[in-house]
Amino acid sequence: xxxxxxxxxxxxxxxxxxxxxxxxxxxxxxxxxxxxxxxxxxxxxxxxxxxxxxxxxxxxxxxxxxxxxxxxxxxxxxxxxxxxxxxxxxxxxxxxxxxxxxxxxxxxxxxxxxxxxxxxxxxxxxxxxxxxxxxxxxxxxxxxxxxxxxxxxxxxxxxxxxxxxxxxxxxxxxxxxxxxxxxxxxxxxxxxxxxxxxxxxxxxxxxxxxxxxxxxxxxxxxxxxxxxxxxxxxxxxxxxxxxxxxxxxxxxxxxxxxxxxxxxxxxxxxxxxxxxxxxxxxxxxxxxxxxxx
Numbered sequence: 001x002x003x004x005x006x007x008x009x010x011x012x013x014x015x016x017x018x019x020x021x022x023x024x025x026x027x028x029x030x031x032x033x034x035x036x037x038x039x040x041x042x043x044x045x046x047x048x049x050x051x052x053x054x055x056x057x058x059x060x061x062x063x064x065x066x067x068x069x070x071x072x073x074x075x076x077x078x079x080x081x082x083x084x085x086x087x088x089x090x091x092x093x094x095x096x097x098x099x100x101x102x103x104x105x106x107x108x109x110x111x112x113x114x115x116x117x118x119x120x121x122x123x124x125x126x127x128x129x130x131x132x133x134x135x136x137x138x139x140x141x142x143x144x145x146x147x148x149x150x151x152x153x154x155x156x157x158x159x160x161x162x163x164x165x166x167x168x169x170x171x172x173x174x175x176x177x178x179x180x181x182x183x184x185x186x187x188x189x190x191x192x193x194x195x196x197x198x199x200x201x202x203x204x205x206x207x208x209x210x211x212x213x214x215x216x217x218x219x220x221x222x223x224x225x226x227x228x229x230x231x232x233x234x235x236x237x238x239x240x241x242x243x244x245x246x247x248x249x250x251x252x253x254x255x256x257x258x259x260x261x262x263x264x265x266x267x268x269x270x271x272x273x274x275x276x277x278x279x280x281x282x283x284x285x286x287x288x289x290x291x292x293x
Contacts, residue, residue: 030166030173033122036246037161038111038278042147043293047103051096051293057239057277058111059123060088061168062096063133065140067105071096071130078130082140085133087169087177089123108143109293111279112165118186118194119240120229123179131177139168154287158250189214190224194236201240202263207233237263242277245270249286258282 038058042065053072062071062085069080072095073088079099080086088094098105114122133139146164150157173179186194192214197204204210210233211221225233241262248258259270259282274282 030122030169030179032117033166034113034115034117034119035162035166036113036115036243037150037158037165038113038246040108040110040143040147040150040157040161041293042144043107043109045105045107049105050098051094053093053095055091055093056088056111056279057090059090059114059121060086060094061108061110061112061165062086062088063108063136063140063143065106065108065144067102067107068099069096069102069105069107070099073129075128078128080130083133083136084130085139085172086129087123087131087172087179088129089179090121092129094129107293108140108147110143110165112161113243113246114169115239115243118229118236119198119243120231120236131172132175134171134175139171143168155250186228187224189216190221190228193221193233194229197237197240201237201244202261204237204240204263238273242273245274245282246278246285249282252286255282255286 045067062080064080064082064084066082068082071078071080071086073086073092078086080096081099086094086096116122142164146157146161149160169179193210196213197210207218207221211218214221216224222232225231225236229236231239241264245258245262248261249255253261255270256267259265259267262270264270264273271281274280274285278285
């Protein structure tokens with residue numbers, strides 16, 4: 001007879017090998033990346049719709065719900081139909097349009113910033129943009145729900161997007177999508193400058209002063225930035241300022257205050273840089289009314 005202190009113990013079911021893990025180190029690095037939502041919308045297109053050739057300063061996810069499309073990128077024309085998704089990294093030239101015979105479609109379009117701890121884009125150019133979307137029906141439902149929440153409450157949608165989009169990207173990486181990771185090590189002098197700028201990007205000193213703080217010249221500093229972060233010091237500071245501006249705007253701060261806090265001399269300067277990066281004005285972003293697909 002079993003006493004009160006005894007517990008029945010059975011062996012766990014062996015699930016090893018049923019869910020193959022690909023690119024495990026890449027998935028681990030992705031889990032530690034910083035993610036922030038720019039927009040998530042569900043679109044119904046008309047017969048004249050297309051995405052002209054462009055490059056974006058964010059990560060673009062594009063998934064058809066109904067209708068067949070063609071995505072054009074580094075690998076040329078790639079079919080994009082329900083059950084697949086296009087993931088376009090920062091700076092990658094791309095375009096999209098209807099597949100032959102199509103005159104309308106329904107799509108989910110997500111723009112987000114995925115960045116390293118240094119505030120630089122996490123993803124780099126990939127040869128292929130389109131991959132199968134694992135568990136497509138569930139993801140299309142979840143993204144559609146997120147689009148609705150973002151439309152009703154931008155702040156809540158931005159918060160809910162964090163775990164949802166991270167999970168989606170992890171699913172894609174584990175399924176073999178060729179996202180490319182960033183560099184993992186920085187020169188100590190560059191790391192010190194990056195940490196200082198991150199503390200208050202709006203008050204970042206000129207490039208010559210940054211270089212002097214580490215006992216090097218401006219040219220050497222530019223070399224370190226390009227080797228470690230893939231961009232110039234000016235671009236790096238601008239990205240951090242824009243990321244801070246986006247966070248402040250989503251929190252409801254007035255545009256004039258955001259321009260001052262983020263180091264822009266005038267509202268017009270903020271408007272120009274913000275629209276070039278986010279595809280919308282600071283005011284529209286603040287209220288969640290941006291219209292970019």
